[in-house]
Amino acid sequence: MPKSVYLAGPEVFLPNAREILDLKIALTREAGLVPVSPGDLEFPRTNSRWELGLAISAIDEQLMHSADAIIANLTPFRGIAADTGTCFELGFMCAQNKPAFAYTNVRADHGERTRAHFGGESYADAEGKPRGPDHILIEDLGFVDNLMMHGGVVNRGGEVVVGDAPAGQELTDMTAFKRVLAVAARALAG
Known part of the structure; x- marks a missing residue:
């Protein structure tokens, strides 16, 4: 039975989020893995933005519990470091001792x-x-980022793939994602 992989990253914030998430989902399936994408969740009806945020957080945690492993996009987001939500998700999965893999589309460490x-x-x-x-x-x-994230991946037998996307395509280029998918598919097949 194919392993499921939680796809963590800041893509949900992009103006073309659905297009990018659908591409990542399709590539994950092509690699023989089952994608678990936080971009697929249905937003529940709530009475406030605060309640909505808490509901989304709870749903994301349920999705992570359901996944066998994680692939985290650690490409810098709005600054010098990875998206903070992605950092939480990677830590959450590492705390469960689930296999972790990551990538970045920025070569500079x-x-x-x-x-x-x-x-x-x-x-x-x-x-x-x-x-x-x-x-x-x-x-x-x-x-590629804080030692706890990079170390969390490596200490669970995973790999961090470093790409070098063209300027302006750091959050949409799929080259490093395809490479980490291949690594994850091989590791999770055994």
Whole structure:
């Protein structure tokens, strides 16, 4: 029986979200996996935006409980780091010790992106640790994002695929997604 994979990422916020989600769903099926997409949920009727947010959160958690594994899109979203909702979802699945896989469409690692955020300005403190002009440590370990996300994937036997999408296509390019799908399909087949 094919394994189900929760597809986490910020695509639900895109103006062409349905098109992108449908493409990811089709590619997941082609890879021999069963897609579980938060973009497929039906929004329940609620009395307020607050209640709607809580309902969506609860439904997403049910979807994650139903999935065998996760593929998380860790492409930077609205800043230097991955979408915070995707980060929660990856952590939620890792806490259940489910297989985790991830990808990013940006080649620059977290440390490089942090330095770029400061216009390249950084310094080494007395211990040789990199710090930004705000004097806060720059996590510079070569990971695609915070060490807990990258480490969460690797520590569960998964892989983080690094792509290099053309500018403006970082959230829609499917090259790295196809590569991580192949990795996940092989790993979950055994």
